[in-house]
Amino acid sequence: MRYLPLTDTDRGDMLAKIGADNIDDLFVDVPEVARLDGPIRGLPMHASEMAVERHMKRLAGKNTVAGDVPFFLGAGAYRHHVPASVDTVIQRGEFLTAYTPYQPEIAQGTLQMLFEFQTQVANLYGCAVANASLYDGSTACWEAVAMATRVTKKNRAVLSGALHPHYSEVVKTMAQFTGDVIADSAPAIQAEPDLEGLTSRIDEETACVVVQYPDILGRISDLSAVAEAAHAKGALLVVVNTEPVALGAIKSPGEMGADIVVGEGQSIGVGLQFGGPYLGLFAVRDPKHVRQMPGRLCGETVDAEGKRGFVLTLSTREQHIRREKATSNICTNSGLCALAFSVHMTLLGEKGMRELAAENHRLACIAADRLAKVPGVSLLNNAFFNEFTIMLDGKPARDVVRALADRGVLGGVSLGRLYPGVERLQQALLVAVTETTTEDDIETLATELEALIKEDAQ
Template sequence: MRYLPLTSADRSEMLSVIGASSIDDLFADVPEAARLSGPVSGLPSHASELAVERHMTALARQNVVAGEVPFFLGCGAYRHHVPASVDHLIQRGEFLTAYTPYQPEIAQGTLQMLFEFQTQVARLLGTDVANASMYDGSTACWEAIGMARRITKRGKAILSSGLHPHYVSVARTMAKYTGDALETALPDLSAETDLDRLIAAIDDDTSCVVVQYPDILGRTADLTPLAEAAQAKKALLIAVVTEPVALGAIRSPGEMGADIVVGEGQSIGVGLQFGGPYVGLMGCKEKYIRQMPGRFCGETVDANGKRGFVLTLSTREQHIRREKATSNICTNSGLCALAFSIHMTLLGEKGLRGLAGINHAAAVAAADRLAAVPGVRLINESFFNEFTLDLGQEARPIVRALADRGILAGVSLGRLYPGADALANGLVVAVTETATEEDVERLASALEEILA
């Protein structure tokens, strides 16, 4: 297709039709502080290919490679070892260039992969069914809230204080256009979760309760009483899992009665990649399947009795009439879903449980060592591979001082909750199988020096 540029008259006519006075009006929803007022600073207006390559390489060298330093960052994005075979297989041409199967009968390989992915996700989350992936964890969380609204015909969602603030932010952005009321609160720097608050807040207007498991501070809790309380009021329990490896060691949300379970699948098969692309997971009870967004692949037989795969449900607006769509999701991050499925297949159930055990053991050892640092308090009574420390003073400058020493110590709660003084001393530390005993000792020793 040739590129046909628009003339000034063309642009004026298009703006007139949609009722905009200028192109700038199209960006009205983007905060002014986030918009560029001119060219990107530090880049020349033009340069040769060789010069551009050198310049970009110099910029890239300013990054810190996760695998080259002690790395304890988490809070929804985790560094795990991804076998080389995962990257090798997803780069096969028939997978790498595949797109949405609008003609599913000729995309049997893609459909089979998605069918296997759905099976793995449903078993992992403890749900009856799972869809063929979502964009990422945060948007999957919002899609679940919208799904609850359609099912219950109610418009109030109660969000746990332990839900990742970025997920809350995405939900708030979307709720502006649907009219959903979102009730939330800041977490306390303590071992107690807010399940009692959530149970007390459920009323006849509640569509759903959204809880993260493990939560943003790494705390775990039995969700069964919350599920029962929500369902007694004909509301739904939505559980959010940002670290799916945890489900190799702890009970799945579906087992505890969650109606919808969503999550971020990045931990399995997908690298950190500067924050994306990632892959969203979604499963639910079978009775709600027709309200799931995205797509659902199924297994059948053809006229000759041969096994085949079909696109059983296509509820997004790219497949059906817009007014009948449950979502306008425009990508299911299919290549990342494939990476997830390959890695999960390589692990198997025994391998996943083994990996989870290694993560938990490493985190327990690290928590014990760091809690022994004078002035540091471990707030968690239970956790998987992520826990929160109270450093006794503001965490952000300490994190910066550790970074200057080549140690990425974790995520300060002051960064996640700017202006929340009660959380400023908190540091969330994630310890996966990639963190060595030497890494933990370097962190602990450096922390002792800084806090002395």
């Protein structure tokens, strides 16, 4: 028998209490085209467990698995080798939770792990304090904008045109409910980011400037001038990093004057996993801003007997304090992914992190040089880490991506897919290379791409 605890009368009373005429009124913010008007078409109403398992296995068999073919996808989600010991540790019963404990006094191991995680993120970002993680990089980006408006008492955020468009969309979506003004733009399609154009958009009402490093086209630049321009107007610099491995090779955002550094931690310890769950990283350079940080903060202390212990130092969310004083209503943490990140970082250490970054960059340089030799292909970037943009002369990148996939190569991300309204980016292909890429994979990509171009020319 189905368990339905509420009667129609109960539901009617609840709707009346909140002033809604019907259930559909609760979903008015969801576009009508995205709502279901009945059962999901194509799925049977019920089936046995074994039948469902067989059906799902058949569907899974249609997938092209990242590890089975040459793989060059990136754009904010990267394939790195995750040591088997990471999975072993995170599946231990003492750790197997996706959440921060509500009884911290009996969860010292989890709290110590989060304390170590915070230390690792702060060191990686060149900041003073990091929190115990957020949901993912895009929501962390919004939380940084919201924090900047609290700190500066201003409500305008200037977004770099080279910020990942998914991050921009999350910020703009959330700003609809806060009244903040979001000033974004299209990316400058050139070898170097247009930092002068970015700084020229900062005014006295600007709370923060948000810039990605390396940016969505893979470009790297010194952000010190942007920090100075922002601070001159009383604004904060928010730096977004989607590839933390890069920070094993390039200067940290905190060193260049970033006030808030956020990003996606998936690259370290967490597999691609069809897009989630992922791991939001969040840190601040100045300790005076710590009470405006969203999320939880674990600290080290001593108990009544003088022994070292760990506690939740700050937990500034609406479940724990008066709602109007909360920094966010979604500031939980991704506990299991944070643990995977921390275990992988511990295994690497500083030396291993630098070596991993160097290998990523070495292979990316080989790939960029080889692809630039393909007729009809040019390299956009002057500088990059493990991801770069190539321009395909007269060829839509989305068509090329599909054709390469048919040939057993996942050749990159079409920037036209991310920027459907930017004409020149329809011919731009974002290529990511990591330590999991072999030189044979690179040669296969170049060979297949050259063959496609020749076939189209005939």
